[in-house]
Amino acid sequence: MGGAARWELHLCWRTMLKLRNALQHRLLEAVAQALPLPAAVDFPLEPATKPEFGDFQANGAMGLAKVLGRPPRQIAQVVVDHLQVDDLCHPPQVAGPGFINFTIRPEVLAAEVEERLDQPRLGVPMAQPQQPVVVDFSSPNIAKEMHVGHLRSTIIGDCIARLLSFRGHRVLRLNHLGDWGTQFGMLIAHLHHVAPRSLSGREQVDLGDLVAFYRQAKTRFDEDEAFQEHSRREVVKLQAGEPESLGAWRLLCQQSRQAFQAIYDRLDVQLVERGESFYNEALPQVVEELEKARLLVVDDGARCVFLQGMTGKDGQPLPLIVQKRDGGYNYATTDLAAIRQRLASPDAGGEGAERVIYVTDAGQSNHFAAVFQVAQRAGWVPTGCRLQHVPFGLVQGADGKKLKTRSGATIRLRDLLDEAVDRARHDLVERMAQEQRQGEEDFIAQVAETVGIAAVKYADLSQNRTTNYQFSFDRMLALQGNTAPYLLYAYVRIQGIARQGGSLVAAASPICLQAPQELSLARQLLSFDEVILEMEQDLLPNRLCAYLFGLSQTFNRFYDQLPVLKAPDQSRPTRLALCRLSAETIRLGLGLLGIKTIDRM
RNA sequence: GCUCCCUUAGCUCAGCGGAUAGAGCAGUUGCCUUCUAAGCAACCGGUCGUUGGUUCGAAUCCAACAGGGAGCGCCA
Structure with a gap:
């Protein structure tokens, strides 16, 4: 077997959906039997580019046309003739210039859904090796x-x-905090003037707005030559490890640390401090x-x-x-x-x-x-x-130029988060008034906080990280469309069903996928594992965001068009199971993005 | 001057060598007596910057050009 093909196969074993794996192997076997090829050739199976093409597609026939001197459709047909996949999918179709399309049987999808319902990892394997x-x-x-x-x-x-x-x-x-460097000379010198007693440790001081403090120090540094000299001496003293200078340095770090921690707590981000x-x-x-x-x-x-x-x-x-x-x-x-x-x-x-x-x-x-x-x-x-x-x-910025700290027009993270939560709150209160819903203050505060922070995080993560980012307050804090609230809303709807119906766990009854909305939801749910591994490959969170948005869209359609609790007896267990797996997938997916879910909103 | 990144719908962006290039927002039109309408359904919207090349097949890979951004010896 050629090196490239082996690598591809290895990749498949490690990372691809179980069904895709199985099909890929049968496909390679069929290719080996059907075609007179000197060495095994790559014949990859990929997710279908469109739902109407089924679940998977194999495009290898076109590439082999030249080598074999036969038309690609004929090659595809010979491969199909040798394929034994009846237990997994409908008869594969040759389409277009020579694509082979595979559509998984509903019973097989149903069995996969059933299996995944009891897996906390939702089909995502542990890495091998773990590093x-x-x-x-x-x-x-x-x-x-x-x-x-x-x-x-x-x-x-x-x-x-x-x-x-x-x-x-x-x-x-x-x-990797920027907690060292020449700017500390300036800051410590300024501290001497503003709060001399804090230096000896005899007085606890609250420097309040550290940024204002920094700016004052900088202004003075730029204007006052004696102060510059003082600052330089402080740098030397600090680097020499003089206790008083170190004390001042610690004080400044401590103040900053508190401000940072408040933000990290709010964002639910854990970090080990390891400054320069x-x-x-x-x-x-x-x-x-x-x-x-x-x-x-x-x-x-x-x-x-x-x-x-x-x-x-x-x-x-x-x-x-x-x-x-x-x-x-x-x-x-x-x-x-x-x-x-x-x-x-x-x-x-x-x-x-x-x-x-x-x-x-x-x-x-x-x-x-x-x-x-x-x-x-x-x-x-x-x-x-x-x-x-x-x-x-x-x-x-809106002008296409880099948002710079010194430009003065920078938006503080604290203010951005406050504004996000305010908007979420305002939106919620208005909505509740319109719908004549009553809500405790605790409920409003908690929903606003979760939704606001989620919106900010999702706005950032849903964009491909490698491209520049045009910051817009309104876009980042939007609550409609491809936003965190949309995903949270899908989740909330499921929790509504759970509350109303008592539970999402149906009596043991086989899952049977029939309606197109059920089938497309099941398909979407089952591709979670592939998306996670894809995201890991490129470290691109927007892939997961795109998946979760697509899943939520599919779910909202399902929810809108099919009853769950009032579904006929033979459909209810299936729909409940799909709801349950949807909720689990959204919760896990959002969790990986660092976004918390809520049960009502 | 050199290096790197970007250019896709009116706007903001997805798009992993495959079939008729997709979302969201904005615009137009329907849908709440039914599990939360932060929703659903439909319409409108494209010279994928330009020109070549590689390939059975290019928005995707390569080269050149144009426009935008970033970096380039003692800041981080």
């Missing part, structure tokens, strides 16, 4: 406000971490090791590694600077130290990760390519380990 993975995401800067730009890293990173955990990997979620300062002591060693590996070059006073295959303006190789002319280290050094620590074995004080994922904006791809290359050349990346930058597009 220790670090996901590095969120990473805001101390003394700065989290804004919409941080949302993408936080939400996408959290989603990827949830997915990999669900697949069985051991995931360490690290928050964590790597301070390892920095000299990074440079030393690079020296030993003979990678280090001193250029214009700076110590750097010249990169292979990356050139600058003058066509000369670009350097990655790891120690500045003044002896200070920079973020590249920190990133290298982090890579070493994460990939090192636990015995050596490392994390023992085999895969490290960085969720940052696409603008940093050059930087990561450089850092990864240097780590590789320094021999810090053991065989089988993988460093991966998972980039996302920029958040742009």
Whole structure:
């Protein structure tokens, strides 16, 4: 068997739906029998591109036409003649230029649905092998406000971490906080002026709006030369580890930490704090090791590694600077130290990760390519380990330009979330008044919070992460159409049926799929496992969003057009089962996106 | 100047080498006496930036060009 074909087959075994697997094997057997081919040839089976083509399609005949010197439809027909799939599907059809279409028998679909009803993983296998993975995401800067730009890293990173955990990997979620650097000199100097007693630790202070504090310090720094000098002295003192400076630094970090944590709690995002300062002591060693590996070059006073295959303006190789002319280290050094620590074995004080994922904006791809290359050349990346930058597009304003912190027009994450919840609340209250429903304040608050946060998360995750993102308040907070509330609503409808009918668990009665709405819902439900594995392959959460939206659409149609509780006796158990599996699938899928479900809304 | 990304319906975007390119929003029109209408059904809407190439088959892969964005030695 050829290498490509074997790889394809291996992939199928690992990742494809059980039925697809079975069919793929029968198909390959039939091909081997039907066609005079020297070696086994790839003849892949893929999900049908449209419902009218059935469940699966095989397109291999067209590619073989030239090799065999026969018309593709004839080839397809010979393969079909050798196929034995009666137990799984209707007789395969040759269509168009030479497609073979497969339609699974309703009884087979029904049996699959029944089986999945009792599986907490809904058919998704555990990964093999399971790996220790670090996901590095969120990473805001101390003394700065989290804004919409941080949302993408936080939400996408959290989603990827949830997915990999669900697949069985051991995931360490690290928050690479910007908690070190020259800006602290300025902040500490400013603290001296504003709250001198806090420095000695004799007084607890609340700095209130840290962002305003940062801005004041910055303004003063830009205007006042004496203050600049003071700031520089503070940097030196901090780096020398003077207790007073360290105390001030801790105070600033603590204040920021509280503000960040409030957001993470609200977003239900778990992170282990591991700021840049964590790597301070390892920095000299990074440079030393690079020296030993003979990678280090001193250029214009700076110590750097010249990169292979990356050139600058003058066509000369670009350097990655790891120690500045003044002896200070920079973020590249920190990133290298982090890579070493994460990939090192636990015995050596490392994390023992085999895969490290960085969720940052696409603008940093050059930087990561450089850092990864240097780590590789320094021999810090053991065989089988993988460093991966998972980039996302920029958040742009309506003008198509990057939303920048300093432009002043940035939207604070806190405000965005507040606004989202306010809108959800307003919408809910209005709706309840219209429908003359009574609701407790607790209910309203809880629904508004869940719906608002869900809308924000879904708006971000449903977009392909690699493309730039035109930020729009109204679009992000919309409650109609392809939005989180739409998916939540489908779920709520099912819970309504459960409440009304007592339970979704029907008396033991065979599932029998008849109505087209039942069949298409069953088909959609059964493809969940494939979608999850697809999403893992590319780390694209929008694939899962698209699936869940499609599933919800199919469910809403089913709900709209067929009665469940008032269905005829022979249909009710089937419809209840479909409702149950729909609810489970939506709940699990939304859970992987980091979105909570509610029972009423 | 160099490198990377993007260009698909009026708007915002999906689209994994396969058949007649899909959603949502906006617009037009129907549907609540029935499990929640945050819904359903229907209509309208396309030179997939341009030109070549590879392929049985290209929105998808390759090249060039045009337009937009980002990055490019001591910030992160």
